[in-house]
Amino acid sequence: MSAPVYNRIALIGLGLIASSMAHAIRRGGLATEITGYARSAETRETARSINLCDRVCDTAADAARDADLVVLCVPVGAMGAVMAEITPVLKPGATVSDVGSVKRHVIDTVLPQIPEGVHFVPAHPLAGTEHSGPEAGFAELYDNRWCLLVPVEGSARAPVDRLRKLWEGMGANVDEMDADHHDLVLAVTSHAPHLIAYTMVGVADDLRRVTDSEVIKYSAAGFRDFTRIAASDPTMWRDVFLTNKDATLEILGRFTEELFALQRAIRTGDGEHLHQYFTRTRAIRRGIIEAGQDTAAPNFGRETKP
Numbered sequence: 001m002s003a004p005v006y007n008r009i010a011l012i013g014l015g016l017i018a019s020s021m022a023h024a025i026r027r028g029g030l031a032t033e034i035t036g037y038a039r040s041a042e043t044r045e046t047a048r049s050i051n052l053c054d055r056v057c058d059t060a061a062d063a064a065r066d067a068d069l070v071v072l073c074v075p076v077g078a079m080g081a082v083m084a085e086i087t088p089v090l091k092p093g094a095t096v097s098d099v100g101s102v103k104r105h106v107i108d109t110v111l112p113q114i115p116e117g118v119h120f121v122p123a124h125p126l127a128g129t130e131h132s133g134p135e136a137g138f139a140e141l142y143d144n145r146w147c148l149l150v151p152v153e154g155s156a157r158a159p160v161d162r163l164r165k166l167w168e169g170m171g172a173n174v175d176e177m178d179a180d181h182h183d184l185v186l187a188v189t190s191h192a193p194h195l196i197a198y199t200m201v202g203v204a205d206d207l208r209r210v211t212d213s214e215v216i217k218y219s220a221a222g223f224r225d226f227t228r229i230a231a232s233d234p235t236m237w238r239d240v241f242l243t244n245k246d247a248t249l250e251i252l253g254r255f256t257e258e259l260f261a262l263q264r265a266i267r268t269g270d271g272e273h274l275h276q277y278f279t280r281t282r283a284i285r286r287g288i289i290e291a292g293q294d295t296a297a298p299n300f301g302r303e304t305k306p
């Protein structure tokens with residue numbers, strides 16, 4: 001246990017990411033009080049019944065009032081509207097942060113609403129599972145995973161360093177990155193791969209010659225990973241693609257070109273092309289392992305529902 005980094009932390013939106021934060025904050029003794037807000041009465045009730053926060057409030061404003069740190073943990077497309085609900089109650093010197101998977105859109109919708117004297121430090125933990133809701137969280141989610149901080153132009157240093165301390169206290173390794181670069185990197189490493197997984201599972205579903213039971217029974221590891229990813233929250237991922245449009249389309253354009261080249265190599269029997277391509281991609285995987293970046297699976301060995 002370390003000393004608290006903030007007195008009151010407010011978590012707005014009590015899903016997987018916020019509930020994992022609540023557990024990790026408590027584990028590390030990083031706040032004296034955690035307040036929470038969720039949009040639906042049912043989620044608030046569940047959060048209360050599992051004692052997720054010290055106080056679960058019925059409005060976002062009540063949760064954010066007097067908080068030293070307010071973290072927006074809702075889908076990217078809802079960040080601006082949620083920010084509007086809390087703006088009037090933010091105390092001077094407080095920090096607003098978020099955990100959204102896309103950063104430019106969040107900055108464009110939230111930053112103009114930040115009152116004078118309040119700090120804004122966007123963040124993105126690179127950790128998750130395909131599960132959602134207040135009961136999906138666990139304290140170890142961020143252990144040894146990256147959390148990227150994306151300070152806005154002209155941001156004071158102290159609030160950034162303080163947020164870094166919080167994420168490090170939750171077990172994460174922290175780095176800083178510019179918003180546009182973040183969105184491009186994530187389009188390559190997360191957003192496009194998710195879309196490809198969604199597509200592959202959709203294709204399997206469309207292929208009526210292969211029955212559902214065969215798809216499930218004979219799922220090899222690669223396809224199983226696709227089905228896990230494709231089970232992720234539809235609202236969250238709809239928002240990711242609608243708000244990181246340019247970078248995702250750029251990467252998907254390149255992906256399609258390479259796919260066509262591989263398709264041609266298969267059709268023409270160009271084994272040399274295929275072998276060279278797979279040799280290059282294998283080296284990338286080996287590089288990840290050598291750099292020690294192949295951390296535990298996102299679900300940490302927990303049973304995942306099919």
Ligand SMILES: NC(=O)C1=CN([C@@H]2O[C@H](COP(=O)(O)OP(=O)(O)OC[C@H]3O[C@@H](n4cnc5c(N)ncnc54)[C@H](O)[C@@H]3O)[C@@H](O)[C@H]2O)C=CC1
Binds near residue numbers: 017043
């Ligand atoms: N799930 C993942 O693997 C990761 C998600 N993120 C980001 O974290 C954020 C939250 O994601 P999760 O916790 O996974 O989602 P979740 O689906 O588990 O929880 C989202 C919460 O936001 C609330 N919400 C949804 N729409 C809302 C609206 N219009 N107004 C107010 N509240 C609303 C929901 O009721 C729920 O409490 C998203 O921005 C996502 O991009 C970041 C890293 C990983």
Ligand SMILES: O=C(O)C(=O)Cc1ccc(O)cc1
Binds near residue numbers: 127128129229
């Ligand atoms: O579950 C997985 O495989 C993930 O990739 C988790 C994840 C999802 C979205 C993010 O913005 C960051 C991490």
